[in-house]
Amino acid sequence: MVTPRVARPAPPKAPVNSTSPERARILELEAAARSLDPDSAGRDRLMRAAHGYAQRLLNALPEMPAYNHDKSAVQELRKLDPGQGAHPIGQLIDRFERSVVRPGLLPSHQGHLGYIPGGGLYASSLADYLAAVTNEYAGVRFVGPGSVEMEDLVLDWMARLVGYPPTADGNLASGGSIASLTAIVAAREAAGLRARDFERAVVYATPHIHQCVHKAIRVAGMGETVRRDVAVDDGFRLCPNSLSTLVAADRARGLRPWLVLGSAGTADTGAIDPLDRIADIAEREDLWFHVDAAYGGFFALLPEFRPALAGMERSDSVVLDPHKGMFLPYGTGAVLVQNRDALRDAHAYYASYLQDTVESEGGGRSPAAVSPELTKHFRALRVWLPLLLYGEESFRACLREKLELTKYFQREVESLGFEMGPSPDLTVVTFRWVPESGSANAFNQALVEETHLDGRVFMSSTTVGGRFMLRMAALAFRTHLDTIDLALDVLREAVYRLERG
Numbered sequence: 331m332v333t334p335r336v337a338r339p340a341p342p343k344a345p346v347n348s349t350s351p352e353r354a355r356i357l358e359l360e361a362a363a364r365s366l367d368p369d370s371a372g373r374d375r376l377m378r379a380a381h382g383y384a385q386r387l388l389n390a391l392p393e394m395p396a397y398n399h400d401k402s403a404v405q406e407l408r409k410l411d412p413g414q415g416a417h418p419i420g421q422l423i424d425r426f427e428r429s430v431v432r433p434g435l436l437p438s439h440q441g442h443l444g445y446i447p448g449g450g451l452y453a454s455s456l457a458d459y460l461a462a463v464t465n466e467y468a469g470v471r472f473v474g475p476g477s478v479e480m481e482d483l484v485l486d487w488m489a490r491l492v493g494y495p496p497t498a499d500g501n502l503a504s505g506g507s508i509a510s511l512t513a514i515v516a517a518r519e520a521a522g523l524r525a526r527d528f529e530r531a532v533v534y535a536t537p538h539i540h541q542c543v544h545k546a547i548r549v550a551g552m553g554e555t556v557r558r559d560v561a562v563d564d565g566f567r568l569c570p571n572s573l574s575t576l577v578a579a580d581r582a583r584g585l586r587p588w589l590v591l592g593s594a595g596t597a598d599t600g601a602i603d604p605l606d607r608i609a610d611i612a613e614r615e616d617l618w619f620h621v622d623a624a625y626g627g628f629f630a631l632l633p634e635f636r637p638a639l640a641g642m643e644r645s646d647s648v649v650l651d652p653h654k655g656m657f658l659p660y661g662t663g664a665v666l667v668q669n670r671d672a673l674r675d676a677h678a679y680y681a682s683y684l685q686d687t688v689e690s691e692g693g694g695r696s697p698a699a700v701s702p703e704l705t706k707h708f709r710a711l712r713v714w715l716p717l718l719l720y721g722e723e724s725f726r727a728c729l730r731e732k733l734e735l736t737k738y739f740q741r742e743v744e745s746l747g748f749e750m751g752p753s754p755d756l757t758v759v760t761f762r763w764v765p766e767s768g769s770a771n772a773f774n775q776a777l778v779e780e781t782h783l784d785g786r787v788f789m790s791s792t793t794v795g796g797r798f799m800l801r802m803a804a805l806a807f808r809t810h811l812d813t814i815d816l817a818l819d820v821l822r823e824a825v826y827r828l829e830r831g
């Protein structure tokens with residue numbers, strides 16, 4: 331029973347001394363502080379400038395180079411001292427355009443065919459704008475129930491995609507690297523490994539696993555763990571027999587096999603490890619199985635592609651990069667972990683100044699309890715908005731298109747006379763030109779530099795099995811057939827120029 335409160339009159343208001351020097355000083359500061367908070371007309375002016383620039387850039391993109399090797403304008407940024415403000419917005423956008431956007435690679439460009447291309451969905455840029463304007467808090471459910479629920483919702487969607495049960499948990503991090511770190515720490519806790527165990531704990535991976543996972547192990551304080559290179563087949567995929575043999579030998583030595591890393595798309599060649607076979611071994615040997623699906627994970631949206639990713643659902647943890655396979659702007663990597671307790675044991679914390687945020691009302695855990703971050707950018711909106719605006723089918727079409735473009739490029743570049751790397755599992759093609767005489771590695775290094783000088787498209791390179799290979803990676807959402815045709819022209823012309831000396 332709640333006893334009704336007796337209404338008591340509030341104490342009388344203190345008289346305001348409008349001539350107090352203290353109040354005058356505060357009001358003076360207020361007037362200056364308000365310059366940080368433009369009024370409606372001021373916001374409109376800023377927005378027009380930013381929107382006008384974004385429109386000019388996106389309209390000009392088809393005709394712009396993807397890569398500009400002249401980086402001299404970068405230093406001009408120093409002409410504007412961050413300690414000396416009050417410049418007009420137009421001048422600042424101009425500086426940004428000339429010193430930041432133009433030099434180097436334009437990652438939002440259709441011709442970004444290097445590394446693993448990122449995206450830049452316009453809808454997500456607007457989501458970021460709204461996330462920033464509202465400054466929704468995505469770290470703790472008590473204060474940001476809706477933003478945390480939205481993060482749960484997109485993580486549940488990704489868990490379904492991976493094939494994880496609804497009991498899995500996860501987190502939206504800044505990228506694949508921090509997402510990997512989040513998973514590795516969970517794997518450490520789940521195995522109950524303490525510092526004294528690290529020198530005996532063993533990690534298994536092919537040399538093609540992304541370095542961010544090894545970095546995560548080191549950052550997790552586990553640099554002393556034993557690293558085993560698992561052999562690969564001729565498509566650079568992990569050999570299960572090699573894994574079994576290594577694990578058995580380590581057990582015989584008295585070591586503690588702990589973690590096996592699989593790739594759903596390596597950055598080198600896009601190779602997908604035999605995840606199902608690895609899962610068999612991980613189960614049998616009681617290893618934590620982590621899948622790096624930063625690049626390839628979202629291809630699970632394609633029913634016809636799911637067999638290639640079979641076994642991903644049997645992993646203990648997985649990392650996907652929406653800023654790659656979902657074409658988002660940089661800044662979002664997702665981690666999913668089957669054993670939610672392991673994730674929480676690794677990351678939960680308590681601070682008395684946050685005592686009123688503790689999960690008292692059974693509303694579910696907060697992102698801060700399952701990741702290294704407390705306050706973070708509200709990342710779920712940039713995933714949610716494009717999904718609900720366009721639907722999965724648009725993403726499917728864009729991914730399928732990239733797979734088809736890859737096959738097309740592979741065939742055409744081979745018919746130009748290039749020597750081909752392994753047949754692509756995903757959307758990376760590796761290839762090199764074998765010159766009549768001289769070092770092939772030196773020639774191909776010169777060739778990739780020649781394409782960078784050209785700049786109409788941007789391809790990168792890698793070294794696999796001692797061979798310097800060019801790489802074409804089709805994953806930028808703006809890459810379409812005309813871009814691939816242009817890339818073929820660029821290569822043909824560059825080889826011609828180099829061959830003639």
Ligand SMILES: *Cc1c(COP(=O)(O)O)cnc(C)c1O
Pocket residue numbers: 446504505506507508540542595596597622623624625651663
């Ligand atoms: C990009 C990438 C990573 C690292 O993710 P970031 O988002 O760059 O931190 C890890 N693995 C693979 C296969 C990647 O392509």
